[in-house]
């Protein structure tokens with residue numbers, strides 16, 4: 001077992017990473033022998049790991065309850081969150097009750113937000129069981145639910161007391177979900193650590209085969225990078241934005257395809273390639289590095305092309321349109337592999353990278369004819 | 384205008400108290416000329432004061448929006464909170480949007496919680512328009528909504544950037560609501576400041592007549608007392624509990640009568656008298672002081688007797704029952720006027736004070752016969 005410390009003064013906490021942690025005495029630090037624990041999980045994860053966690057917690061708490069939610073991003077909403085509150089209130093749980101999030105990012109985000117709100121805050125512990133949750137969503141204290149009008153719009157910055165990442169649980173994860181998690185790992189290397197990026201190039205096959213040593217190293221290094229950024233900017237007022245590398249394009253892909261079609265990590269994979277393309281066009285990244293990124297994304301089992309949607313649709317989704325001063329949309333770009341900058345990008349370079357990576361130039365006469373809104377936009381902005 | 388500072392390090396803020404503040408340039412400190420403001424209010428307060436606030440804010444923000452909610456504690460719930468999120472998202476409001484709570488404690492609690500959650504936190508300002516909100520709910524950063532299974536169960540500690548208490552707005556407040564606010568003012572004197580308590584005895588009629596000077600002084604002193612307690616214990620882990628003087632009994636009254644029958648302040652009025660009775664019976668408070676408290680509560684236009692409910696119902700509502708070790712229920716008690724202690728009280732003294740102030744000894748055979756659960760409880764605990 002290895003430990004990464006997230007330095008946040010009084011809210012500092014440990015991330016424990018290893019194989020078989022659910023079976024061991026990993027939870028002694030957060031023991032509350034007179035209080036209750038509530039495991040929040042979903043219908044997919046519960047049959048796999050809830051019993052192991054239940055057994056691991058029972059020695060440390062007066063009682064261990066479970067709340068099993070339906071599985072899926074579409075349930076990351078208020079009615080489902082409310083089932084956690086129902087479970088707590090039906091059993092008259094008090095402010096000492098600790099919540100355990102057992103599952104992927106959806107369960108982690110919801111449980112964390114429930115813990116932030118229940119009686120204005122109860123302790124919680126993250127037990128992430130997807131690769132994405134282990135390297136990304138369980139670290140940093142962002143919690144949220146979705147609103148019909150926007151993803152992750154309602155939430156809190158609320159730090160867990162402990163994160164326990166048992167890489168053993170990844171064995172049951174569908175390969176597509178493994179790849180999605182690899183996207184965020186690649187992201188961490190690309191924005192902050194060229195050496196780690198190189199290590200990923202060497203170990204990608206072992207990672208996809210879920211070899212313990214390789215996975216533990218990748219999870220640890222990812223957590224270290226994210227934790228260092230979060231420690232400097234807990235509430236995303238500046239630096240933390242670099243963690244969104246690939247995400248402006250990624251979100252446009254997710255929204256453009258309809259949420260749930262592309263996994264978040266898949267969209268981020270293609271999004272990073274497009275963002276690297278913009279970096280290259282701005283002269284920030286050399287072409288060879290852009291190719292290395294694209295290759296690593298591909299070898300992670302992720303798409304390197306955006307889905308074929310009209311260019312204007314992408315620009316609309318990113319709010320790069322004529323109503324907006326294009327210079328106002330800032331992108332996280334790579335300044336060499338291992339370095340990130342936040343930079344406004346001229347729309348023609350954004351357009352060019354999108355077209356080079358799958359977006360289709362719209363053929364409808366209304367959009368492409370001379371004097372059409374689309375060409376006017378491009379024209380006025382290129383001028 | 385007078386100012387009270389709430390000392391909370393980076394989250395410190397001012398409370399501005401005076402007459403006619405809505406009409407003046409009170410909001411320059413929180414100006415965000417490039418961002419939006421959203422006034423959250425209700426159908427009662429909007430026609431009275433929304434336009435004045437709108438005009439006061441317009442010079443300081445790019446745009447000032449309004450969200451008018453239905454009026455009533457029964458709307459302090461998720462669906463109504465969601466209307467704030469709808470309003471924000473329909474207009475694509477960003478993280479720089481400042482929320483203004485214009486109304487009583489219900490609007491303040493909901494708007495504060497919405498601000499805590501929207502995009503994981505946007506700035507907010509309290510503009511309390513009830514006496515209770517000016518002296519109590521707008522200060523200290525507790526925000527919440529109700530859950531069908533419990534009041535204020537879902538919320539956050541989230542501090543406003545500024546509180547603006549315009550005592551002029553109290554002119555339109557129903558007298559019953561004025562009295563409810565006076566309950567919390569009396570509470571602040573009773574737990575923390577004997578001199579202020581004496582001042583209240585001298586000025587009660589002027590307060591009920593809403594004379595500006597008197598109200599400003601009472602609001603300021605109340606805010607100072609609450610702010611000092613909050614500054615020492617922002618998240619209610621200890622000291623802050625003394626602000627609940629009268630509230631254990633008060634909540635039992637509110638719940639026993641069905642929420643909405645008694646105003647919160649009314650229940651706290653009677654609750655303080657009962658708690659003073661317990662203090663007296665424990666030898667913490669001299670009888671003359673207990674009488675002074677009761678008299679002041681009466682002169683504030685508040686009930687000094689609990690509603691006639693069976694004693695056992697009160698004990699159940701306070702969870703002082705045979706399943707509980709009575710010694711575990713701790714009450715905020717007065718140690719002399721102007722001093723508060725947190726103390727477990729033997730059930731017979733609690734019972735005696737309840738009976739002396741309106742609770743009825745249950746006459747049903749199941750509860751009162753020898754060997755009944757109620758008498759066994761009383762017996763075993765008195766032993």
Ligand SMILES: NC(=O)c1ccc[n+]([C@@H]2O[C@H](COP(=O)([O-])OP(=O)(O)OC[C@H]3O[C@@H](n4cnc5c(N)ncnc54)[C@H](O)[C@@H]3O)[C@@H](O)[C@H]2O)c1
Nearest residue numbers: 044071104105106107129130132133136137142169172173
């Ligand atoms: N809080 C943050 O900082 C942050 C960062 C990134 C993403 N997120 C959020 O995370 C969510 C995505 O997380 P995710 O990718 O983990 O998705 P997820 O939680 O939906 O999990 C993916 C799927 O894998 C299943 N699963 C989980 N663990 C498993 C296991 N061990 N074996 C088999 N199946 C398992 C889940 O039930 C689900 O069907 C999104 O809602 C996103 O907004 C949050």
Ligand SMILES: NC(=O)c1ccc[n+]([C@@H]2O[C@H](COP(=O)([O-])OP(=O)(O)OC[C@H]3O[C@@H](n4cnc5c(N)ncnc54)[C@H](O)[C@@H]3O)[C@@H](O)[C@H]2O)c1
Nearest residue numbers: 427454487488489490512513515516519520525552555556
């Ligand atoms: N956050 C805290 O620390 C805290 C402390 C105490 C109470 N509270 C909460 O505060 C709420 C009670 O607050 P309240 O007593 O202000 O009740 P309220 O908000 O319901 O207001 C009482 C009534 O007065 C009306 N009103 C408000 N201002 C008016 C004005 N100037 N003129 C005429 N009518 C006006 C309201 O519309 C309402 O009908 C409860 O929900 C309680 O839980 C919170």
Ligand SMILES: [Zn+2]
Nearest residue numbers: 184247264268
């Ligand atoms: Zn991501």
Ligand SMILES: [Zn+2]
Nearest residue numbers: 567630647651
């Ligand atoms: Zn109160």
